[in-house]
Amino acid sequence: MLTITAAAEIYCQQAHFASIYQTLNHYINSYPDCELQLDDNGFLQLQADKILAKKPFTIQFSNLIKRLHHIQQRQLHGEFLIKLLGKQQLFIIDGTAGFGRDSFLMAAAGHKIQAYEQNPLIALLLIDALNKPYQDPRILTACKLVNISATRLNSEQLANYPEDATLYIDPMFIHEQRKKVKTEKYSQFLQSLNQHNSHTDSLPNFLTLFAESRLETIIIKQSDHDSRDAALLLNHLGQKVRLHQHVMGSGFAFRKYNKC
Ligand SMILES: C[S@@+](CC[C@H](N)C(=O)[O-])C[C@H]1O[C@@H](n2cnc3c(N)ncnc32)[C@H](O)[C@@H]1O
Helix, strand or coil, rough: EEEEEEEHHHHHHHCCCCHHHHHHHHHHCHHHHHHHHCCCCCCCEECCCHHHCCCCCCCHHHHHHHHHHHHHHHHHHCCCCHHHHHHCCCCCECCCCCHHHHHHHHHHCCCCCEECCCCCHHHHHHHHHHHCCCCCHHHHHHHEEEEHHHCCCHHHHHCCCCCCCCCCCCCCCCCCCCCHHHHHHHHHHHHHCCCCCCCCCHHHHHHHHHHHHCCCEEEEEEECCCCHHHHHHHCCCCCEEEEEEEEEEECCCEEEECCC
């Protein structure tokens, strides 16, 4: 069960956290043993000894920001996902925000992001990260986060987004076999935070959302070990798509599909 220190509780009751904090209180028993606290700078951190070997977890964009200050825009466009998006500014619905790294990179590359994260604990940490004072103002204005399940969006809500918006999905890898220990820990941690969460949606639910929407483009990140063919699944839903473009990373790929 999640415990929350008194200081973290007061912090989370602030207006911009309030609705997420209410949802968190609703689910509080379903989280693994961990404690939400404030760090020395007054920002949220999660202590989860069993998974994180005593190192508290906090979402930090500071390293990404430092990297952005050192790299040229050209190098940013060399990132697999950014390369796939192209140079034109897009409106992207990130249906699986997680720890926000992909949203952050896409916002830094100039795209407008509407991110959805269904897990209130992860959403809380993400809002906290977005509010950190060192945050790059470009990211803050380009990136908005909502704590609800993206697959519960209905066509009316989706209709509020530009017609040419792109849906981006990075579902939880089922067979995580990435090489770097750090990445494994990161993804194990995400999985452990979601293991009791019945609201975590799988790829088919996102494909149904896409098939039933007026959106034309979906980008899916999948591991090499995931054999589900999105085009085939969409075909079953009566939605013809073609694989427009893809980029292969090590152990994963980003695939972009367009409706025919
Ligand atoms: C693999 S992580 C995404 C990592 C993310 N791309 C990043 O760069 O940090 C998947 C996340 O999607 C969230 N998720 C799963 N289904 C969702 C849904 N239907 N709506 C919103 N978030 C969802 C999970 O809670 C999890 O945090």
